[in-house]
Amino acid sequence: MQRNKLIPLLAIIGAGVLPSAHADQFLDNRWYAAPFASYIRAGGDRDSKDGFGGGLAVGKILNEQFNVELRGFYNGLNGKQGNWNLEGGTVDLQYYFTRNKFAPYAVLAAGGLNTCVSATCGAGILAEGGVGFTYEVHDNFLLRSDVRYRYNNNYHIQPGNTDYNDMVVNVGFVIPFGEKPKAVAKLDIPAPAPAPVVADCSTKDSDADGVNDCLDKCPNTLKGSKVDFNGCPVRLILKGQNFKHDSAELTPESKLILDEVAASLNSYPEKNEIEVQGHTSSEGSDAYNLKLSQKRANSVVAYLKSKAVTNKLTAKGFGESQPIADNKTEAGRSENRRVELIWITN
Incomplete structure (x- = not known):
């Protein structure tokens, strides 16, 4: 079983993920495409060697914490009974701990997997959980990698063996569509300092802006400014x-x-x-x-x-x-x- 191998990885990622203050409001809600390559470390229950594959995800940034994706993938393994061909798709939910240049996240996924070994094929359910990160190279290009524990339940492939457990490492990149929204800097006007005491200075404020006429360089300020x-x-x-x-x-x-x-x-x-x-x-x-x-x-x-x-x-x-x-x-x-x-x- 590969699930125990995720525990050290979760600890490493978690150690670097501390709450951080954000100076700007998060406005990014773009769609994106994310092609990736995969290495699959097959569990012993498959009786096969490790293999490779790849796929494509299309996703959307929902808010500062969450992304949602639709993913399709293919993995190939070499086994004693013949080649394993794994074709599947998942719906992924990613939780981002931060949205900095380096952005770690946790992911949960659910979907289906069609498996063919020699002439035997069958479909089953699929679930994944793991951790990963993105690294922003440019507003419209991010590197991405994650490692996942995968569980697949399939009744059709091997008699008496219905549960399969693998570890999958994905490496790829993310291409957001459109210009990255940026927060406009808000004016932070400090509270007016007490007016200096000036001899014979009028206390009249004709335009009611809080500044005495004798100090007001714009004495006709429009109301509400x-x-x-x-x-x-x-x-x-x-x-x-x-x-x-x-x-x-x-x-x-x-x-x-x-x-x-x-x-x-x-x-x-x-x-x-x-x-x-x-x-x-x-x-x-x-x-x-x-x-x-x-x-x-x-x-x-x-x-x-x-x-x-x-x-x-x-x-x-x-x-x-x-x-x-x-x-x-x-x-x-x-x-x-x-x-x-x-x-x-x-």
């Missing part, structure tokens, strides 16, 4: 029904809001670059929401430019990837349907 120590905006969220349903066309109400934004931008002495970010709620597919959010961001940029805004404006859509509220409720989904203006500081 987050500002820096100088009272200049760094972020503005445009909420509400800004677009017509399922469209990138601005509503009359949103144009009035953008008129205020344009007037405010044109009054600033600073002309920072501004990234206009489009966001959606979770209705619809990821791909559709990403395109819609990009179109909506483009619409806002085009409108602001039509109002003679001279700041450099860049449109970027994020789809449903960065919710700020619960998408399970209509109130939360309404919060997530938004456009954000982010001032890029040098």
Whole structure:
């Protein structure tokens, strides 16, 4: 039996797997293909020599911990009764302890296996368990290897012997499809320091941004903006029904809001670059929401430019990837349907 040989391997992997903090939100949910080659160490119950094989898996990253895969494989063994030909398929569930460059995981699999020895063939059930790792060489190319204990129950091959136990070592690579999603760095604006005591300094705050007029370098900040120590905006969220349903066309109400934004931008002495970010709620597919959010961001940029805004404006859509509220409720989904203006500081 090969299962006891997995215990030291589990200990080695487990020793290096300690919880680690992640600075960025995990956003990767791509599909991928994973071809592999196999070495099978046959259990004594098969009365055969070790052999080789290979296969192909198609999988999807579900979240930071789990992948799911469909795998097909072939293994060949040389035995005293003749060659063993093993053809099977499994559904795999992988649990990743971390998602770093080196990412160890545990795997459980279940499926079926058709075995032919000489002229005798028969199908049976298959179960596997093991540990492995991936190593990210590039965003779209990872090396992968795992070692598994395999159990196969087959009533058709050898009279009186229905249980087969093998160890399988797989080596291959993973090719994710599409660009790897990356978290956008969030602005972390520290709490304003206490205003210095200045003789005869006014305590008036005309634009209600928390910075006194005598220290405010941007005294006409639009209401709702987050500002820096100088009272200049760094972020503005445009909420509400800004677009017509399922469209990138601005509503009359949103144009009035953008008129205020344009007037405010044109009054600033600073002309920072501004990234206009489009966001959606979770209705619809990821791909559709990403395109819609990009179109909506483009619409806002085009409108602001039509109002003679001279700041450099860049449109970027994020789809449903960065919710700020619960998408399970209509109130939360309404919060997530938004456009954000982010001032890029040098």
